[in-house]
Each structure stands twice: as C-alpha cells, then as structure tokens.
Amino acid sequence: MQVQIDALRKTYGSFVALDDVSFTLPSGAVLALAGPNGAGKTTMMKIISGLITSTSGRVQIGDLDVNENPREAHRYLGFLGDFFGLYDDLTVREFLEYSARTYSIPPTDRGATVQRLIEKCHLSYKADSEIKALSRGLRQRVGIARTLINDPPLILLDEPSAGLDPEARNDLQNLFRELGAEGKTLVVSSHILTELEDYCTHVALLNKGKLISFGEVREMGRTGVHKRNFELELIDGAEKAETTFRSFASVTDVKRDKNVFKFKFEGDESSQADLLKALVINGARLIRFEEESGRIQEAYLAHMKGSRE
Numbered sequence: 001m002q003v004q005i006d007a008l009r010k011t012y013g014s015f016v017a018l019d020d021v022s023f024t025l026p027s028g029a030v031l032a033l034a035g036p037n038g039a040g041k042t043t044m045m046k047i048i049s050g051l052i053t054s055t056s057g058r059v060q061i062g063d064l065d066v067n068e069n070p071r072e073a074h075r076y077l078g079f080l081g082d083f084f085g086l087y088d089d090l091t092v093r094e095f096l097e098y099s100a101r102t103y104s105i106p107p108t109d110r111g112a113t114v115q116r117l118i119e120k121c122h123l124s125y126k127a128d129s130e131i132k133a134l135s136r137g138l139r140q141r142v143g144i145a146r147t148l149i150n151d152p153p154l155i156l157l158d159e160p161s162a163g164l165d166p167e168a169r170n171d172l173q174n175l176f177r178e179l180g181a182e183g184k185t186l187v188v189s190s191h192i193l194t195e196l197e198d199y200c201t202h203v204a205l206l207n208k209g210k211l212i213s214f215g216e217v218r219e220m221g222r223t224g225v226h227k228r229n230f231e232l233e234l235i236d237g238a239e240k241a242e243t244t245f246r247s248f249a250s251v252t253d254v255k256r257d258k259n260v261f262k263f264k265f266e267g268d269e270s271s272q273a274d275l276l277k278a279l280v281i282n283g284a285r286l287i288r289f290e291e292e293s294g295r296i297q298e299a300y301l302a303h304m305k306g307s308r309e
C-alpha cells in the first residue's frame with residue numbers, strides 16, 4: 001500500500017514539530033524513519049495512522065485521505081506505539097483472542113487467526129503464559145502479533161527495538177524481513193541507525209521536524225557526497241595495492257592487516273570501478289572487494305554535520 005505525504009506540517013502552539021515534509025513510499029517498501037529524539041518521528045507516525053491530525057498538508061494511504069477518513073484508514077494499518085497496551089493478566093492466546101474480537105474477526109475464524117499469528121511471531125512456546133511474565137522482547141512480539149490481526153497492508157512501529165537485547169533485536173529484524181517479503185509496507189522508526197540497514201528498502205531522515213533526506217537504501221552513498229568504508233582482501237600484491245591507494249586522493253584512512261585492507265573512499269560508482277581496475281592492473285590479486293554496511297549511519301552523520309555548519 002503506497003503512502004503519499006504532501007507538505008505535512010504540525011505545530012503545537014508556536015512550536016513546529018513537522019515542517020513541510022513530503023515523500024512517497026511505494027507499496028511493499030520498508031521505511032526506516034530515522035532521526036534523533038525530538039525529530040518528529042512519533043508525531044509523523046501518529047499522523048499517518050490518523051491518531052492525531054496535521055496542521056496542514058496531506059497523507060494518503062493508497063487512495064484514502066487519512067485526515068478525511070481516519071476510521072477507514074484504521075482498517076488498512078496496524079500501529080504499535082512504544083507503549084504496547086497489553087493486558088498483563090491475560091495469557092498471550094487469551095489477549096490475541098480478545099483482540100481478534102475487537103477487530104470483529106468472526107468467532108469461527110478467531111482460533112485459526114490467533115494460532116497463525118502465534119506461529120508467525122514465534123510465540124508458540126509462550127502462548128499460554130501470562131503476559132506479565134514475559135520479557136520486553138516477547139511483549140514486543142505480542143504487540144506486533146496484535147497489530148497483524150486484521151492483516152493490514154501497512155504497519156507502523158515506533159521505536160520497536162528500544163530496550164531489547166541483541167538477540168531479541170535480531171529476532172525482530174527477521175520478523176520485519178518476513179513481513180517485507182510478504183509485500184507489507186512497513187514504517188519503522190528508530191534513533192539507532194546501524195541496525196536498520198539490513199532490512200529497510202528506504203530511509204527518511206528527520207531532524208527538528210524537517211525531512212533532510214529521503215531515498216532508497218541501495219541508492220544511498222552512491223552520489224559520492226560522503227566517505228564510505230571498504231574492505232578488500234588479496235592473495236598477493238599487497239605492496240602494489242598500497243602504492244595504488246597512494247595515487248588515489250579519494251582513498252583515505254588505509255589500514256592493513258596482512259592481506260586485508262580497510263579504507264575510506266569518497267567517490268561515485270564510476271570512480272569506485274576505476275579504483276578496482278587500477279588495483280588489478282597494478283598487480284594486486286584481489287579475492288574480495290566490498291563495502292561495509294553503515295550507509296544509513298554515514299549518510300545521517302554527513303547530513304547532521306552539514307546542518308550544523
């Protein structure tokens with residue numbers, strides 16, 4: 001389900017929380033809504049979900065104008081805030097059955113719907129435990145299972161990995177990846193950037209209510225506006241590689257550990273290809289040449305630096 005945002009603005013009194021934000025997220029995209037605390041991420045998600053109204057501008061989910069039809073929009077989306085709104089004294093299954101009822105899932109379908117969600121969110125071994133006995137990571141998954149009850153095409157999750165340990169975070173990322181592969185459109189906010197990269201297709205960077213960048217993850221960093229980290233490995237010719245690096249001003253911070261080099265590179269894909277060609281021509285026998293992840297982080301830092309200057 002496509003999400004189109006046009007000139008969105010939200011003010012609280014004289015304070016501008018969102019300032020002229022526009023972007024279009026294609027159907028099936030997984031968006032990382034990134035930015036520091038106070039950037040406007042939660043405000044944005046609440047407006048997309050129809051929980052609060054914008055001061056001006058427009059949000060469309062598919063063909064639906066959210067400001068005009070907030071109730072209708074509710075049918076197409078699941079929103080999970082940082083307060084999950086679970087009932088502690090119910091078991092996981094009881095809570096999901098209760099939720100299925102509030103979503104008007106017919107009684108004959110409820111059991112199967114709940115069972116499917118329990119499996120999908122990897123909660124089978126805790127299905128009959130009371131929610132109050134669960135860890136934060138498991139409570140999180142119960143919250144996500146609840147947002148999936150009416151099988152919405154659009155899912156918004158506000159800071160879902162906050163407070164999770166690395167293993168729970170990893171489980172969560174796998175679940176996002178599965179949902180993305182099913183064609184769901186996801187919007188995931190976070191102020192932790194490095195973890196978003198593995199499963200997001202798009203990134204929107206917000207700072208002080210302004211959209212400072214929006215685009216596809218695979219396009220990020222290819223414009224040569226900032227340095228990217230590379231690693232290469234060779235079987236011989238390390239000295240020749242060192243000489244080659246010295247002749248490229250775009251290569252900096254070269255670190256060598258035997259036959260493995262790490263360096264920073266500032267340039268577009270074409271100059272990246274030129275570097276690779278020069279290395280090979282000069283006699284470096286390469287077996288690996290790859291970009292380290294961290295594009296979102298790097299782009300974010302570059303933008304933040306730019307906005308301070």
Ligand SMILES: Nc1ncnc2c1ncn2[C@@H]1O[C@H](COP(=O)(O)OP(=O)(O)O)[C@@H](O)[C@H]1O
Pocket residue numbers: 012015017035036037038039040041042043044
């Ligand atoms: N109901 C409100 N009244 C006044 N100011 C608010 C309200 N909600 C949020 N804000 C302010 O708007 C800014 C953006 O908030 P928020 O969207 O929660 O940011 P984020 O989720 O990126 O941390 C913050 O400075 C916050 O204090």
Ligand SMILES: [Mg+2]
Pocket residue numbers: 041042043158159
């Ligand atoms: Mg927030």
